[in-house]
Amino acid sequence: MTPFRRRMWAMATTSLIVWGFSTITAPVQAADGISDGQWYLKYLNIAAAQKISQGEGVRVALIDTGVDPNHPDIKGSVEPGIDVSFLPLSDDGLVDEDGHGTSMASLIIGHGRIQGIAPKAKIVSLRYADSASSSPTAMGTAIKWAIDHDIKVISISAAHQDRDLVLEQAVEKAILHDIVIVAAVGNKPRKSTVEYPAAFPGVVAVSGIGVDGKLWADSVTGPEVLLSAPAEAISTASRNNRRVVTDGTSNSTAIVAGMVALVRAKYPTMPAAEVVRRLTGTATDKGPAGRDSMYGFGVPNLVAALSEPYVNSPGTTKAAATPSAAVPTWIAAPGADFPVRTVLIGGAGCLVVILAVGLAIMVVRRRRLG
Structure with missing residues (x-):
């Protein structure tokens, strides 16, 4: 050759x-599951929406299992809040041993490999739960903290069966203070109906859709549903600098909370009720015509919501929004249902109160006899 x-x-x-x-x-x-799990960005046309707004100046209170502020996908965008959980790990909520809170934060403000909806917004971490327990009363306490610290968006990917009075009053107060509360409707089979806080009037209840654009099979439905958003096969940040792919209406909730942040950044004087009206009024209708128990008003069309002209007239009022619901994700949607320890703690608390009252009565009687 x-x-x-x-x-x-x-x-x-x-x-x-x-x-x-x-x-x-x-x-x-x-x-590449992590890259594939960012499908919601294209589905929701987030790139076009972020040319209009990226959430600048908006602080989103995330009521969850805490947030790891050092995860590379969210580093520099997390502010200290408070830890009101039964077993607090810090004063500022910047600890997340579960991973769920960090996951939700990345869907809202992610600016690394995980791309969130509002990358220039800030997350304020309000830790109210851990991997094993949570309390609706603690959630209400966290909401009150957010009210006192000038928060305008609250994201809650958790739900409780009990209609807790502290939580209910906190939600009502937040709505009166022009705050948009976004909460998840929940995941089957652990949940079968929309629970609280999503079931309270005025809360934006979010159901889940799958990669096929249809209702996610495990999404709870109900008349409280207001909007729907991607829930299935979503990549998120997690604890120990990891990334995971998860399912659940927790994801849907964080995504919609990010959308609310974009609208509030674009129109900082717009009342909460108008923010919600924009997202529902411009949403892409799904299922039966009009609002329904599966999709609510449909999937938000964020570009349309951000583009619609707004005139801040003197007659604009801060009216309430509409009903909604809440819960967690698949890779165990890190922490959101913690009934066992909560019940035990509640029972123990009642026993302590009863004993304390009994002891006080005994002391009073002894003083009177003396």
């Missing part, structure tokens, strides 16, 4: 080897 033919043979062989490797590695690249 001549030198020329040898060179041609070598080049052809090399080309075949390179082609062979590319065909072997291509499926691996296509199967």
